[in-house]
């Protein structure tokens with residue numbers, strides 16, 4: 001079946017007890033057993049919960065995966081993936097990375113003896129220089145956050161394959177509607193379901209999908225052992241959000257495109273980062289691995305002043321100044337002081353996140369109102 005049908009139906013059957021069309025919120029921690037060890041597959045809710053199972057099946061279906069696991073947050077998902085590694089193992093990761101991922105890698109897992117290399121992967125062949133006998137995993141984010149760089153997932157998959165590495169793609173920015181990394185050769189795809197999957201800024205959740213049985217078993221074992229599972233209410237909210245993922249993404253893409261072009265011709269704007277521009281450095285790769293270009297845009301203003309960026313980001317009325325992305329409402333953010341504040345300034349600037357960079361998560365409001373809002377905010381001097 002095609003995407004929209006799966007988004008609405010996959011993993012979901014009418015409730016066997018009542019016929020309820022919506023998956024019930026199974027707010028329970030445990031399940032009654034017939035005799036010790038004899039039960040219907042559910043023993044304790046850290047291991048399994050029916051609302052969560054329905055959600056996992058739906059996300060797996062949208063990522064063309066055999067298996068999905070859901071987590072209490074995107075970071076909970078990443079933490080579980082990192083626990084597949086052992087002290088001494090090495091990871092090569094995209095340099096333009098979600099700030100929280102960078103913080104977890106360098107401030108938590110580095111202490112457990114895991115070594116990280118941060119590489120500009122715009123030319124995927126550069127990854128090879130950082131691979132050695134200890135390398136176990138490639139961590140790729142594409143489009144990258146916040147510079148909207150595009151990494152060639154097929155090229156990364158072939159490098160991973162020839163060196164026997166796992167390839168993880170953080171697919172949060174694209175969502176499965178725009179990009180399916182497992183189809184391009186990734187071992188695992190990871191989501192902050194907080195963003196486009198949930199889509200309404202009312203829940204924090206993470207997900208990992210894979211077609212590899214062994215990796216799935218190990219991730220499920222770590223999850224059940226360590227416990228970063230989402231609750232049934234949150235699982236219900238994301239399951240409901242998924243039902244409109246395709247319609248929301250179409251609207252995000254349409255508005256994103258108009259706003260990217262509006263910003264590009266504005267006299268106060270220096271540079272707009274959006275993979276849909278034909279002169280984006282990896283536009284051809286974006287076209288070959290994404291179905292459209294999404295609603296995430298970043299830009300710098302002429303003069304590159306932090307003060308002016310602050311003024312602009314504080315002057316919008318429809319765009320709300322907030323962390324996060326992927327909800328129906330438009331958000332504006334200043335990465336250097338918000339989402340990426342945990343990355344040291346020198347490291348940040350090396351990868352191109354300057355003090356005047358502003359990031360937009362374009363929502364699905366009327367685009368005339370969004371453009372009008374940006375226009376008036378750019379006029380504030």
Ligand SMILES: *Cc1c(COP(=O)(O)O)cnc(C)c1O
Nearest residue numbers: 073074075098145172192194205
């Ligand atoms: C938000 C985000 C995360 C972390 O997810 P949480 O749900 O906030 O824990 C990871 N990667 C990307 C790209 C994100 O935007």
